[in-house]
Amino acid sequence: MSNEKDVDADARPWLRQGDAAIRFEWGVPGITALPSDIVVVVDVLRFTTAVDAGVSRGAVVLPYRWNDGTAQDFALRMHATLADPGDERGPSLSPISLGSLHRGDRVVLPSPNGSTCAVTANEKGSVVVASCLRNASAVAAWVMQQRGTVTVIACGERWPDDSLRPALEDYLGAGALIGALTGSKSPEAEAAVHVWQANRDRLYEVVSSCVSGREAIQRGWRGDLDFALHVDASRCVPMLRDGGFVDVAPETLAPELLEQ
Numbered sequence: 001m002s003n004e005k006d007v008d009a010d011a012r013p014w015l016r017q018g019d020a021a022i023r024f025e026w027g028v029p030g031i032t033a034l035p036s037d038i039v040v041v042v043d044v045l046r047f048t049t050a051v052d053a054g055v056s057r058g059a060v061v062l063p064y065r066w067n068d069g070t071a072q073d074f075a076l077r078m079h080a081t082l083a084d085p086g087d088e089r090g091p092s093l094s095p096i097s098l099g100s101l102h103r104g105d106r107v108v109l110p111s112p113n114g115s116t117c118a119v120t121a122n123e124k125g126s127v128v129v130a131s132c133l134r135n136a137s138a139v140a141a142w143v144m145q146q147r148g149t150v151t152v153i154a155c156g157e158r159w160p161d162d163s164l165r166p167a168l169e170d171y172l173g174a175g176a177l178i179g180a181l182t183g184s185k186s187p188e189a190e191a192a193v194h195v196w197q198a199n200r201d202r203l204y205e206v207v208s209s210c211v212s213g214r215e216a217i218q219r220g221w222r223g224d225l226d227f228a229l230h231v232d233a234s235r236c237v238p239m240l241r242d243g244g245f246v247d248v249a250p251e252t253l254a255p256e257l258l259e260q
């Protein structure tokens with residue numbers, strides 16, 4: 001159970017980042033503070049890269065809150081397999097493990113950050129999309145075909161007390177996406193773009209040296225790290241529909257965009 005509390009944006013309207021069409025914030029509190037038509041969640045080293053890996057193969061990935069004892073019952077009701085976070089062979093939060101899925105497979109994928117953010121945004125009534133470095137340009141192309149406000153949420157990691165720890169890799173992933181979007185941007189969104197532009201030419205060096213990258217390497221997840229940093233390797237656009245992420249790119253992107 002997170003110790004974060006909902007943010008009353010109605011009582012503090014300045015939290016909404018003005019009239020900008022494209023905004024940026026962190027974690028579940030950011031979703032609450034910035035109600036939007038579209039919420040794009042970014043969790044680069046695990047959840048959204050794993051979603052992209054599975055959905056791009058035709059599987060359906062269903063997010064679920066972390067450490068919720070009802071996850072197995074939910075998986076049974078949804079005719080899905082519950083991912084095992086302790087088994088890196090998969091299906092698990094390891095993006096590489098979801099690369100072995102096939103069209104029609106259904107996996108419930110809880111996580112403390114990305115999955116929880118996706119569920120929260122869905123409960124708030126937003127259209128929810130999963131973005132990572134691998135599919136940032138594809139997601140940006142899809143977003144630009146939609147109408148309404150957009151909030152990009154860097155999901156972050158957790159401190160030992162379960163509070164939100166901002167994570168550099170998610171900031172970079174958010175900046176890559178926002179930088180490919182046109183439209184008015186809040187200062188917070190613009191800052192994420194500047195961070196991305198300053199570091200994209202040395203992306204592997206920066207991410208592998210940051211806190212999350214060091215953790216990934218020490219835990220033996222170097223393969224996942226390498227996989228996650230392949231910028232624009234995917235044309236998948238995972239949108240949350242009927243409880244699960246599915247690829248909507250073939251439905252909505254123009255043929256010339258799909259061929260890029």
